[in-house]
Amino acid sequence: MKKILVISSGTVGEHFINRVIEAHTNENIYYIVQTKEKEFENASPARFKFYEFDPTSLYKLxxxxxxxFIQVIIAMDSQIDVENTIKNIRSVKKQLRIVVLNFWNMQSEASNVVLVNTNEILASRLLDYLPNVPVIAQNVGVGEGEIMEVLVPFGSSFVYRHIGAIEQKNWRIVAIYRDRKLVMPSRRRMIQPNDTLLLVGEPAVLKSVYRAIKRELGQFPEPFGTNLMLYIDMNIINHKTITELVNQAVYVHEKFNHDLIIKVVNPGNIEILEYIKSLRTFNIIVNIKYDNLNIRSTFLNDVSRYHVGLVIVSCEMFADYYVRNSLYEVHLPVLKLSKKSLSGVKDVSLILSDNRDLEKISATIFDISEQLNLNIELYNYMNEHQENREQVIEHFNNLSTIFSKSIKIYNESDNPIRRLKRKENFIQILPFTNKLTQRHIFSLFSTDSEKLYHKLDEYTQIFIPVQI
Structure with missing residues (x-):
């Protein structure tokens, strides 16, 4: 049995003793010193020994x-009494661990004296009641935010998503609280509005997840980043198409209303460079590198420096195997522009596959379609494997109700790629997964519509990473 000394005076000390009595632990024996005796109901004589004296008296203490004793806990309402009590304890037991309830911002350099600041505790607890601030478990684990509680608002991108379709890397949904009842999560469990999710994971990751849960439409490219970057490698792109490429990027910049960075490497045409420089404004930044560079040597630094959330490239650049892999490695959305004008686009087109990656990026799809004022079309190639696709369709129908945005669903017996090639113009959105980084030759005999994305190269495509 471990002996713990509790020195108490005042209301907070009394509350603490009551909580200890209610804890129902038989592992410890508590020796309670009070300056004024108070009786406590339900205090077991075998576990609680009460004394009445002044702890500032060295002789008595x-x-x-x-x-x-293995530990001393001091909860007193007088700073002078606390300081003298600590001094008395130290004169007898120099290494005994002392935990002090600190009302006065006292300071101590001793490693075996723990000062529990009441102002910080109260402020932290009040912070938990503020809207749009994550509730972090402070007395569980290491208390650095690895356990978090998040309320899912009605317009959240997580509403009506199946837990199995949410990419959970370095974090997990471990519990759901619905109508003040615990609901255990499973892969087929669907998140409802006003659910409270209990999350466990790396603190930095959970902060990103929190922002993603609270995000509503009109925020893209958040939470990936803030700004847009048009990346031009003049060794790869046909110089005759660069001017139109830049104009389309400026159009996207105006639609999303975020800063645009135009990054040019390996410049080789003075006239084009002068045109790009002429576009400089407060919201358009031009960065030209005259050294011979490749995307891998500069891309990561540029993304971090400008807090990029959407990368814009040409069809030729995305077709380059090494460029495509570099784009994938940063886990950012990529807008691959084509020769077709964006101003005439009316639809966002999605081809359902046998996986559920589209459900993982559904909130981003609705956000993009809302900001660009586009309709959403789902193309379902009818075959024997329909279970996952039906769940994705269910999810998109639910989101369309939440965001008051209609969607069209086409059940196709023919290959949807052939159907789309007959459309005049549209934007295709795809999950940006590792299989898109493979060389095109390996997809020649594939039936996976995502691997065959290059069959629709003549149209604008947006690739969204499935990870948050």
Whole structure:
């Protein structure tokens, strides 16, 4: 049995003793010192020993300290009494661990004196009641935010998503609270509005997840980043198409209303460079590198420096195997522009596959379609494998109700790629997964519509990473 000394005076000390009595632990024996005796109901005589004396008296306290205590807890309402009590304890037991309830912002350099600041505790607890601030478990684990509680608002991108379709890398949904009842999560469980999710994971990752859960339409490219970057490698792109490429990027910049960075490497045409420089404004930044560079040597630094959330490239650049892999490695959305004008686009087109990756990026799809004022079309190639696709369709129908945005669903017996090639113009959105980084030759005999994305190269495509 471990002996713990509790020195108490005042209301907070009394509350603490009551909580200890209610804890129902039989592992400890508590020796309670009070300056004024107070009786506590349900205090077991076998576990609680009460004393009434002034702990600032060295003579009286030293007699009690002849026993071997593993810890002292001080909850007193006078700073002078606390300081003298600590001094008395130190004169008898120099290494005994002391935990002090600190009302006065006291400071101590001793490693075995723990000062529990009441102002910080109260402020932190009040912070938990603010809207749009994550509730972090402070007395569980290491208390750095690895356990978080998040309320899912009605317009959240997580509403009506199946837990199995949410990419959970370095974090997990471990519990759902619905109508003040615990609901255990499963892959087929669907998140409802006003659910409270209990999350466990790396603190930095959970902060990103929190922002993603609270995000509503009109925020893209958040939470991936803030700004747009048009990346031009003049060794790869046909110089005759660069001017139109830049104009389309400026159009996207105006639609999303975020800063645009035009990054040019390996410049080789003075006239084009002068045109790009002429576009400089407060919201359009031009960065030209005259050294011979490749995307891998500069891309990561540029993304971090400008807090990029959407990368814009040409069809030729995305077709380059090494460029495509570099784009994938940063886990950012990529807008691959084509020769077709964006201003005439009316639809966002999605081809359902046998996986559920489209459900993982559904909120981003609705966000993009809302900001560009586009309709959403789902193309379902009818075959024997329909279970996953039906769940994705269910999810998109639910989101269309939430965001008051209609969608069209086409059940196709023919290959949807052939159907789309007959459309005049549209934007295709695809999950940006590792299989898109493979060389095109490996997809020649594939039936996976995502691997065959290059069959629709003549149209604008947006690739969204499935990870948050």
């Amino acid at each position: 030293s007699n009690l300290l002849k026993m071997e």
